[in-house]
Amino acid sequence: MGMAQADGAPCPGTAPSQPCVFKLVLLGSGSVGKSSLAFRYVKNDFKSILPTVGCAFFTKVVDLGAASLKLEIWDTAGQEKYHSVCHLYFRGANAALVVYDVTRKDSFLKAQQWLKDLEEEFRLGDVVVMLVGNKLDLGKEREVAFEEGKEFAESKGLLFMETSAKLNHQVTEAFGAIAQELWCREERKEDQQQQQRDAQLDLNQRPSAQARCCAR
Ligand SMILES: Nc1nc2c(ncn2[C@@H]2O[C@H](COP(=O)(O)OP(=O)(O)OP(=O)(O)O)[C@@H](O)[C@H]2O)c(=O)[nH]1
Numbered sequence: 001m002g003m004a005q006a007d008g009a010p011c012p013g014t015a016p017s018q019p020c021v022f023k024l025v026l027l028g029s030g031s032v033g034k035s036s037l038a039f040r041y042v043k044n045d046f047k048s049i050l051p052t053v054g055c056a057f058f059t060k061v062v063d064l065g066a067a068s069l070k071l072e073i074w075d076t077a078g079q080e081k082y083h084s085v086c087h088l089y090f091r092g093a094n095a096a097l098v099v100y101d102v103t104r105k106d107s108f109l110k111a112q113q114w115l116k117d118l119e120e121e122f123r124l125g126d127v128v129v130m131l132v133g134n135k136l137d138l139g140k141e142r143e144v145a146f147e148e149g150k151e152f153a154e155s156k157g158l159l160f161m162e163t164s165a166k167l168n169h170q171v172t173e174a175f176g177a178i179a180q181e182l183w184c185r186e187e188r189k190e191d192q193q194q195q196q197r198d199a200q201l202d203l204n205q206r207p208s209a210q211a212r213c214c215a216r
């Protein structure tokens with residue numbers, strides 16, 4: 001778990017030494033590989049992991065070149081018996097990785113259900129969501145075509161990737177794309193706030209109608 005202080009540009013609008021912190025939740029059916037993806041990304045390792053109970057937690061500082069940010073990765077339990085508690089974990093999330101297993105159609109349908117749940121909690125535009133088809137290395141046993149995943153993601157305006165936590169394929173890229181998108185949105189938000197402050201300043205500096213009247 002990387003807890004080091006970020007060295008890149010500070011979070012817009014915060015103290016210089018503070019990296020931006022973003023909460024990312026991993027959602028999806030049991031055994032699709034959520035923990036394995038997190039473990040691969042944070043520890044660059046793949047090993048047999050027991051089913052998650054409740055939620056596991058990782059942090060990782062992401063270096064984007066011009067900036068660094070800290071991801072708090074909340075790895076939720078996919079087994080059905082934990083479904084109701086998982087909702088507690090996605091409160092306050094900035095991003096979600098909704099994972100399915102490309103060899104299990106049922107997990108793809110469940111991913112669509114998770115998206116519905118997310119839509120109830122957030123406006124999808126307010127959180128960065130990526131749909132991830134994992135276990136790409138088992139491609140011969142595929143039940144969900146690449147195009148099927150991609151088309152569904154596009155119809156919902158989501159990012160999309162297929163990964164293999166086992167072979168370390170597209171894992172860093174998936175988390176990196178989310179971090180990049182979070183950063184772009186943060187900068188856009190900061191630009192908008194600055195424009196509002198400038199506009200306010202402009203208004204304050206302009207003499208009011210009454211002042212102009214008295215000065216006449
Ligand atoms: N072949 C292959 N197996 C994988 C991959 N990712 C995970 N697995 C295996 O799939 C099983 C489940 O992986 P987990 O990471 O525990 O899945 P999870 O989604 O976190 O499961 P829950 O904690 O029950 O929600 C394990 O046996 C992993 O070794 C992958 O990319 N390829």
